[in-house]
Amino acid sequence: MLVMADAGSVVIHRRALERIHLDDEDGSVALLLRLLREGRRTGSELADALAAKGFAASEEDIDAALAQFDDWRLLERAGDDDTLRPEVRRRHESNLRFYDVTSSLEVSSADQHRRVAAARVLLLGAGGVGSGVLQSMVGLGVGHVTLVDFDVVETKNLARQFAYGLATIGERKVDAAKAWADSYSGGTAVEPVHGRVASAADVRELAEGHDLVVCAIDSPDDIQLMVNEACFELGIPYVVGGLAYSTLCYWSVEPGVSPCRRCLQLHRNDEGPLPDTLFERATVNRATGPIVQLLAGFVSMEAMRYLRRTEPPVAAACYHVVELADGMATERHAWQRHPECELCE
Template identity: 30%
Template sequence: MLTPDRLDRFARHIVLPEIGGTGQVRLASSSVMLIGAGGVGSPALQYLAAAGIGRITVADCDDVDASNLQRQTIFNQADIAASKAERAADWVRRFDPAINVVPRNVRIDADNAAGLIAGHDLVLDGSDNFATRLAVSDACVASRVPLTTVAVGRFQGQVANFAGHLPDQACYRCWVGDAFDAEDCDTCADQGVLGAFVGMASTLGVMQALRVLLDGVADLGDPQWGKLLLLDGLKPAMRTIAVAKDPTCRACGG
């Protein structure tokens, strides 16, 4: 049940037929793990909290740098050199003390991903390298936890929901394959990034995450598994492609 103050706070959600009171209760009882509190993770955290997600875990091993402030919207000048995960949790506590937020100042890899993900209803991955993304995806498949992934490079963005633990659904590895397990990849420091475009992709990712969390209880709950949304920030434009399950995928195939 929602208390009177929570009913007031989420009144604009509740009057939407696609969400309603039942949907808001579901969000309040949901737990999300956010991978990364950077350009994708910062606005994602703001909108997950604004949606009333009951428990949020924020995992990030980096400290705030001055160059982050151009796009990482939860931080300010006073946060420079502080832990991103800790400062992100502080932001949530100030914004909505009713949310249970847990900071994890840790780098996620193949050895610890499953343990960190366990117990969550959904993972939203905004990490910036393929090795982390694939470790998270593989752990989600093994733990049977849905994955929302958001990736941005210059003016290109990708957003998708994956459920590779389901027999007929692809996982993120089905999309990118095995060639990207290495740590080396292009970064926004090398290529550049526009803060507003990262925020655009991030908030679309939260919208897709909410579809997963509301599945079965509200009309918005269409997870759209394996539907990859490709964003072009220069035109701007968006198109959708369907990712097929790879029967030879080492994470979810066969």
Template identity: 40%
Template sequence: MRPRLKGIAWERVGDELRLVYDPRDQLILTDPDGTVEKLIGLLGEGGRTVAELADELSLDEADVRGAVAAFDAERLLEDGDRLGLLEPADAERYFSNLAFFESFSGLDRSREDLQRRLRAAHVLVLGTGGLNSNTIPHLAGLGVGAMTLLDRDTVEPRNFARQYLYRQDDIGARKVERAAAWVRAFDPAIEVEAIDADVAGPEQLAALIRRIGPDVVASGIDRPNRIDLWVNEACVRHGVPFVRGGISVTTGTVWSVNPGVSACRACVPADPSNPDDFPDPDDPALASAIAANRLFVSRPTVNRGIGPVAGLLGAFGAFEVLRYLTGFEPPAYAGRPLTIDFAHGCATSQDEWPRDPDCPICGGR
């Protein structure tokens, strides 16, 4: 291991050093004799082991090791031995990705390690319409190595309000084929499989998951009504994280299921739109909510997902997929749905799904 300082600025103020990597944070260190500043300078040059650093500074190796551990705890270091391993073309292709990942790297994982995790990843994308037509380009830009796309629809003129994968010449074409062609044209290194099919039930999804072995499932399918429960069951049974986004009138939601860790979709209180789930509610507020939802679902479904709405939900969903694939930070929406209020300045909030120990899908995990 050869610890190397990240792109950090520092200055001396009397007997103290001020270090800044992110302008919202700063680290103040006492350094009356300049030893810490010398260490920082050597770490900035990189290429030295802890023993070599100690030798140049005439310090005990244990003391230098402790200082390196303290800097690493502040996420100010990377292991130089884990850097510079990408091919020059890949380093250029993922330049911005690597700069972003630098903020979340450390001695245990470099920015290049996080990028390699993406290149080795496989995402199953259910639906290539409004939501995922915005998620797919983000995944391609990040450098996800393989995608399996599933959709059953054709491109229609009404899609152009929010689905930018498609062109006028694509009208009447099968969406999944055109979406796959877009990915291949964007980055030929990404392996893409297109599946032109509907989703018939959890067994079909389970068979698909077993065949392709995805690392994450990103779903944007709205029909049939129980589709989320089907995807949830297949993913939880096979231990595959599941990311979902959608819109209801003026409210957008993004959530995920981390099997064995978070509550799953089947843990959520029953669907207020389904009369069979609440035969005789005693809570007046709940009864009122159920009545409102029953009225709402009795109306014809209208897709209100304009471009900025689909783009915002697709970006939040892609970020959650990124968390699962790289581990740069823990999943943010696992059992904690993010709600976006498009009628009030896109204000966001989060609620907690209580985990049901008796859940028929995840209760025994």
């Protein structure tokens, strides 16, 4: 945040493209902001400090100003970073400074880190998107990740799956990914599960005790409905990301809050059957390294919105689409509850 004082006004640069202009003919707003920057005074002490400079302000006036500043996400509890261990502050300094964007007097940046560090995430898939999400989760300091995959590392994976290397070819992906995570940071416990997901019951068993599910697999064909069913039974939100041809997309569902994936399926059924397929679709993986990094980043950002709970998810029941072969055009496609969905009744 950047604050600039001009003749008769104060300009607060809250975001790179956002300005808040405040009238300040007598300079009292600029003084209050300077006092707040010091981070040493209570509300009554702020009123006294202003009075000492010739500005009359009651505690009620100060409280109203603080409430407005807090609503703009300009305030944070002074010294709250110091509640974290020094080594944690050093390790997560950039994460903490990003959390400042959504921090408040109620939930500080340190509080957000603690929520992340206490979180348990079930990650389905250790391929391009899954391994990228894992790297983000480890970098962010997520406390526990249960990683599920049935594959082994192959040479072709090295084009886009950067948690692996030549020395890991032939190893089970979940084991190689755990080894990478352990060597990168001790703050995240990775639990490897080598196996396939074949039913909603499988997902439910794996997801028990977790705070979030990330689905980065596309098989079996109805895996999204399986995850949807299991997560609704457990009351756990989930995030999905994938690539179709040259279209990157991600979305999420929060049980009991947003419409679910079954709602979308029922809406699609209402539209009638798809035309017969003229040619079988070639099973070609077009995901390059930059593509999976981009998608993994979007998925991880949505996951963090659920874990930190300081801003609402942006993709709940809403496809976010990036057309990679069409000038990087972006679109959003939301869906509504379906009256026949038994999960969203």
